[in-house]
Amino acid sequence: MREMKVLLVDDEVDFVKTLSKRLQMRDLKTDTVYDGEQAVSFAKEQEPDVMVLDLRMPGMDGMEVLRQIKKAYPKTQVIILTAHGTEKDKEEAEKLGIFDFLKKPVDIETLVDKIKAAYKKKLELTMSAIAFAEEGEFDTAREIMKNEENNKSKPGGE
Numbered sequence: 736m737r738e739m740k741v742l743l744v745d746d747e748v749d750f751v752k753t754l755s756k757r758l759q760m761r762d763l764k765t766d767t768v769y770d771g772e773q774a775v776s777f778a779k780e781q782e783p784d785v786m787v788l789d790l791r792m793p794g795m796d797g798m799e800v801l802r803q804i805k806k807a808y809p810k811t812q813v814i815i816l817t818a819h820g821t822e823k824d825k826e827e828a829e830k831l832g833i834f835d836f837l838k839k840p841v842d843i844e845t846l847v848d849k850i851k852a853a854y855k856k857k858l859e860l861t862m863s864a865i866a867f868a869e870e871g872e873f874d875t876a877r878e879i880m881k882n883e884e885n886n887k888s889k890p891g892g893e
Contacts, residue, residue, distance in 0.1 A: 739854045741765045742783035744774040744800065745816070746792040754787075761847050771795025775803050782808050785834075785853045787846070790817040790824055798827060805832045810860050812853035816841060 741758065743765050745751040755765045766783070768774050772795050774786070786804060790797035797815065804811055815828050818839040825836045834853040837846065 738764050739785065739850075740781060740783045741850055742774065742777060742786045743767045744769075744771070744786060744792075744797070745789040746770055747789070757843050758847065758850075761843070763847065763850060771797065771800040774800045778804055778808060778811070783811055784857050785850050786811055786813045787816050787850070788813055790815060790828075791819045798824070798831075801828060801831050801833065810857050812857050814846075814849055814853060816846070 741763055743751050743755055743758075744767075745754075746769055748769055751767050751769065755767050758765050766777065766781075768777050770792055774788070775795070777783070778786075788797045788800060797817070801813055801815075804813060809832070812834040813828075813832070814834050815825075815836045816839060817824070817837075820828075820836065820838065828836055834856065835849050837849065
Protein backbone atom coordinates (compact mmCIF):
# COMPACT_ATOMS: atom_id res chain seq x y z
CA MET A 736 0.00 0.00 0.00
CA ARG A 737 1.33 3.44 -0.85
CA GLU A 738 2.21 5.96 1.79
CA MET A 739 -0.50 8.37 2.90
CA LYS A 740 0.06 11.97 1.75
CA VAL A 741 -0.85 14.53 4.41
CA LEU A 742 -0.68 18.25 3.67
CA LEU A 743 -0.54 20.71 6.57
CA VAL A 744 -1.72 24.24 5.70
CA ASP A 745 -1.23 27.04 8.24
CA ASP A 746 0.28 30.53 8.15
CA GLU A 747 1.81 30.06 11.61
CA VAL A 748 5.16 28.71 10.38
CA ASP A 749 6.55 27.59 13.75
CA PHE A 750 3.29 25.87 14.66
CA VAL A 751 3.02 23.93 11.40
CA LYS A 752 6.71 22.90 11.45
CA THR A 753 6.34 21.59 15.00
CA LEU A 754 3.11 19.81 14.12
CA SER A 755 4.78 18.22 11.11
CA LYS A 756 7.65 16.92 13.24
CA ARG A 757 5.24 15.51 15.82
CA LEU A 758 3.24 13.72 13.13
CA GLN A 759 6.39 12.38 11.48
CA MET A 760 7.47 10.95 14.85
CA ARG A 761 4.22 8.95 14.61
CA ASP A 762 5.14 7.64 11.14
CA LEU A 763 2.94 10.02 9.15
CA LYS A 764 4.59 11.62 6.12
CA THR A 765 3.66 15.28 5.90
CA ASP A 766 4.22 18.21 3.60
CA THR A 767 3.70 21.79 4.74
CA VAL A 768 2.60 24.99 3.06
CA TYR A 769 2.00 28.36 4.64
CA ASP A 770 -0.93 29.93 2.79
CA GLY A 771 -3.99 29.12 0.73
CA GLU A 772 -2.45 29.77 -2.65
CA GLN A 773 0.40 27.35 -1.88
CA ALA A 774 -2.14 24.74 -0.75
CA VAL A 775 -4.06 24.87 -4.02
CA SER A 776 -0.84 24.81 -6.08
CA PHE A 777 0.51 21.86 -4.10
CA ALA A 778 -2.74 19.93 -4.59
CA LYS A 779 -2.50 20.43 -8.37
CA GLU A 780 0.97 18.86 -8.36
CA GLN A 781 0.48 16.15 -5.72
CA GLU A 782 -3.11 15.55 -4.70
CA PRO A 783 -3.01 14.97 -0.94
CA ASP A 784 -5.03 12.21 0.68
CA VAL A 785 -5.69 14.30 3.78
CA MET A 786 -5.35 18.04 4.26
CA VAL A 787 -5.16 19.63 7.72
CA LEU A 788 -6.27 23.18 7.06
CA ASP A 789 -6.31 26.39 9.09
CA LEU A 790 -9.21 28.77 8.47
CA ARG A 791 -7.72 32.18 9.23
CA MET A 792 -4.87 32.95 6.86
CA PRO A 793 -3.93 36.09 4.95
CA GLY A 794 -4.80 36.10 1.26
CA MET A 795 -6.86 33.05 0.37
CA ASP A 796 -8.49 31.87 3.61
CA GLY A 797 -9.11 28.26 4.57
CA MET A 798 -12.78 28.28 3.54
CA GLU A 799 -11.85 29.29 -0.02
CA VAL A 800 -9.12 26.63 -0.09
CA LEU A 801 -11.71 24.09 1.06
CA ARG A 802 -14.12 25.13 -1.72
CA GLN A 803 -11.47 24.79 -4.41
CA ILE A 804 -10.02 21.52 -3.12
CA LYS A 805 -13.38 19.78 -2.74
CA LYS A 806 -14.44 20.91 -6.21
CA ALA A 807 -11.24 19.73 -7.91
CA TYR A 808 -10.38 16.76 -5.65
CA PRO A 809 -13.57 15.51 -3.96
CA LYS A 810 -11.85 12.44 -2.46
CA THR A 811 -9.28 14.54 -0.59
CA GLN A 812 -10.36 14.53 3.04
CA VAL A 813 -10.05 17.88 4.80
CA ILE A 814 -9.71 18.36 8.54
CA ILE A 815 -10.11 21.96 9.68
CA LEU A 816 -7.74 22.80 12.55
CA THR A 817 -8.29 26.33 13.78
CA ALA A 818 -8.01 28.49 16.87
CA HIS A 819 -10.60 31.00 15.72
CA GLY A 820 -13.38 29.00 14.06
CA THR A 821 -16.98 29.70 14.98
CA GLU A 822 -20.02 27.45 14.96
CA LYS A 823 -21.05 29.20 11.72
CA ASP A 824 -17.64 28.36 10.21
CA LYS A 825 -18.10 24.73 11.23
CA GLU A 826 -21.55 24.58 9.63
CA GLU A 827 -20.29 26.11 6.39
CA ALA A 828 -17.30 23.77 6.29
CA GLU A 829 -19.55 20.75 6.88
CA LYS A 830 -21.73 21.80 3.93
CA LEU A 831 -18.58 21.92 1.81
CA GLY A 832 -17.67 18.37 2.82
CA ILE A 833 -15.02 18.46 5.55
CA PHE A 834 -14.07 15.27 7.34
CA ASP A 835 -13.81 16.97 10.75
CA PHE A 836 -13.52 20.34 12.49
CA LEU A 837 -11.00 20.58 15.35
CA LYS A 838 -9.98 23.45 17.59
CA LYS A 839 -6.42 24.40 18.51
CA PRO A 840 -4.79 23.33 20.69
CA VAL A 841 -5.52 19.73 19.71
CA ASP A 842 -4.27 16.57 21.36
CA ILE A 843 -1.74 15.07 18.94
CA GLU A 844 -3.10 11.53 19.35
CA THR A 845 -6.61 12.77 18.57
CA LEU A 846 -5.30 14.44 15.41
CA VAL A 847 -3.39 11.30 14.38
CA ASP A 848 -6.55 9.21 14.84
CA LYS A 849 -8.59 11.69 12.78
CA ILE A 850 -6.00 11.72 9.99
CA LYS A 851 -5.95 7.92 9.85
CA ALA A 852 -9.75 7.76 9.82
CA ALA A 853 -9.89 10.37 7.05
CA TYR A 854 -7.40 8.36 4.99
CA LYS A 855 -9.46 5.21 5.51
CA LYS A 856 -12.53 7.06 4.24
CA LYS A 857 -10.66 8.20 1.14
CA LEU A 858 -9.59 4.63 0.42
CA GLU A 859 -13.15 3.36 0.87
CA LEU A 860 -14.48 6.02 -1.52
CA THR A 861 -11.81 5.17 -4.04
CA MET A 862 -12.36 1.41 -3.88
CA SER A 863 -16.13 1.73 -4.14
CA ALA A 864 -15.91 4.04 -7.14
CA ILE A 865 -13.26 1.84 -8.80
CA ALA A 866 -15.44 -1.24 -8.48
CA PHE A 867 -18.26 0.44 -10.40
CA ALA A 868 -15.91 2.01 -12.93
CA GLU A 869 -14.37 -1.40 -13.67
CA GLU A 870 -17.84 -2.65 -14.51
CA GLY A 871 -18.33 0.26 -16.90
CA GLU A 872 -20.71 2.02 -14.52
CA PHE A 873 -18.97 5.39 -14.74
CA ASP A 874 -22.06 7.43 -13.85
CA THR A 875 -22.57 5.30 -10.74
CA ALA A 876 -18.91 5.73 -9.79
CA ARG A 877 -19.24 9.51 -10.09
CA GLU A 878 -22.46 9.46 -8.06
CA ILE A 879 -20.77 7.49 -5.28
CA MET A 880 -18.09 10.13 -5.02
CA LYS A 881 -20.61 12.97 -5.03
CA ASN A 882 -23.01 11.30 -2.58
CA GLU A 883 -20.32 10.31 -0.11
CA GLU A 884 -19.12 13.90 0.06
CA ASN A 885 -22.68 15.20 0.44
CA ASN A 886 -23.50 12.67 3.17
CA LYS A 887 -20.66 13.97 5.33
CA SER A 888 -22.31 17.38 5.47
CA LYS A 889 -25.64 16.01 6.70
CA PRO A 890 -26.51 15.96 10.42
CA GLY A 891 -25.72 12.84 12.36
CA GLY A 892 -21.94 12.61 12.32
CA GLU A 893 -19.11 14.53 13.86
